Amino acid sequence: MLTVCSTCGTETPESVGYCRCGGIRIVRQPITDADAQALRWPGTPLIRSRIPGLENVYLKYENGSLTGSFKDRIMRVAVARAMQASPLGAVVPSSGNAALSAAAAGASQGLPVYAIVPRGTASERIAPVVARGAVVIEAGQDPSEAYAAADRVAAELGLIQLYSTFASPIAEWACRMIGVEAVRQLGAAPTTVIAPISAGPVLVGAGHGVAQETNGGLPALVAVQPDACCPITKAYREGSDTVVPWQGEVKTAATSITDRLNGYPQDGTYTLRLIRESGGLAEAVSDAEMQAARSALFQWDGVDAELSASAGVAFLMRRTAKLAGPAVCVITASGFKHTYRGDVPAPDQNPEQAAMAGRISSLISGRWVNAPSSQA
Ligand SMILES: [Zn+2]
Structure with missing residues (x-):
């Protein structure tokens, strides 16, 4: 899709949201x-x-x-595009709603999803993400730090980052x-x-x-x-x-x-x-x-x-x-x-997904929330 910079007006087909001039790029075509x-x-x-x-x-x-959140609108498109870009999967920084939407889109489209959530995120926000088969890793003190950790994971481990900010048009x-x-x-x-x-x-x-x-x-x-x-x-x-x-x-x-x-x-x-x-x-x-x-x-x-x-x-x-x-x-x-109480069944993780979860945890010193007990 063609994007146009909101500051300098240059057009580019790239899918990255920030222009070299620092401006935000938005999709030119209507939805x-x-x-x-x-x-x-x-x-x-x-x-x-x-x-x-x-x-x-x-x-x-x-x-x-x-x-149950507007993030579904974003993640359905973002996961579909991530599928085309990397079979390894996608990483999403989130305090809850974006991770849940990404996990649901990943489940319905067959893409492994790794969610980076800030430390201390409430368990009832994590349970429905885990139930949809996503790996959840706690890292950073707030959304900005989780976001930076996800940037690192994407850059170093070949995963596609799912943004719900202007970083993706x-x-x-x-x-x-x-x-x-x-x-x-x-x-x-x-x-x-x-x-x-x-x-x-x-x-x-x-x-x-x-x-x-x-x-x-x-x-x-x-x-x-x-x-x-x-x-x-x-x-x-x-x-x-x-x-x-x-x-x-x-x-x-x-x-x-x-x-x-x-x-x-x-x-x-x-x-x-x-x-x-x-x-x-x-x-x-x-x-x-x-x-x-x-x-x-x-x-x-x-x-x-x-x-x-x-x-x-x-x-x-x-x-x-x-x-x-x-x-x-x-x-x-x-x-x-937010009514889950931890009684949500979690699907088994496949070996590739488990291996990637281990690599992410090491890279960003994160805690793998839904690790099998032998690896926690
Ligand atoms: Zn620009």
């Missing part, structure tokens, strides 16, 4: 129904919220995908279908798109999808981050054009959107630019506000969103001003999958 059908995307529901004050808000409920491209579907379901163009984000491909992709389907401009893009770790929001508030990695201690239960952007702050800078160009904004919410939003989603809409995925609604519940037009708020992931 089509044929693309969606080829990957058997089922589409996800659009639910009009009943939460008081949110009557003009439509929830794009990504629970409707294979593993696939991520943002696949997320455009969120916006395309929303316009069709709404029968109109939403004036605002809200999403909880780390780096932002889901928000930018959904916005581009709306623009594509309506042949118009971007809707106002609203990014919501946890106040304990909000590098894009910080830059927005300070009037800066450049996002820098988040410093200091991070304490939040919203792990899916807790990302310092260490090593890839340019992703945040690109998202911030589009937020400003679209007339949108970036905000931050507390864990208590996300808890209240999660509770309201259960109570008024019957929707089970994970804590991080409730961040957009948390922001909307804080507002007193009415929205100008229909808004689409992406509920990025379901809470359903």
Whole structure:
């Protein structure tokens, strides 16, 4: 696929997301129904919220995908491409949702998947990944460190890295279908798109999808981050054009959107630019506000969103001003999958997969979480 640099405008067929000039490269061609059908995307529901004050808000409920998060959209494409590039398998850095989506796509397409998760990732997030046959290795203290470890594994052991950041143009491209579907379901163009984000491909992709389907401009893009770790929001508030990695201690239960952007702050800078160009904004919410939003989603809409995925609604519940037009708020992931208690059966690992897991563990000093007892 042809990509174009968002900064210098040069076009290239390469599949790497960063231009030599430092800009983010995005896929030039629109996403089509044929693309969606080829990957058997089922589409996800659009639910009009009943939460008081949110009557003009439509929830794009990504629970409707294979593993209950929008990452399925990205990983189905990324795994299909990885299959063509390396039979050895693919490595994915993740704190949960991307690993689960990659494991599911790997299981359904027959590609070995190795997930690098930050140390201390909750066991109920790991269990459904293991159940789908992926090897899980703990390394690094946070998503940025897991990401760096995965980079090393990919470079030194010949595995393909599955990105859900702008490092692969696939991520943002696949997320455009969120916006395309929303316009069709709404029968109109939403004036605002809200999403909880780390780096932002889901928000930018959904916005581009709306623009594509309506042949118009971007809707106002609203990014919501946890106040304990909000590098894009910080830059927005300070009037800066450049996002820098988040410093200091991070304490939040919203792990899916807790990302310092260490090593890839340019992703945040690109998202911030589009937020400003679209007339949108970036905000931050507390864990208590996300808890209240999660509770309201259960109570008024019957929707089970994970804590991080409730961040957009948390922001909307804080507002007193009415929205100008229909808004689409992406509920990025379901809470359903966090009910595992370790009683999930894990498939046997084949010898090649076990050997590779051992090599990865040694290379990055990681802990192989689901190692057979003789090798743990
Ligand atoms: Zn460039």
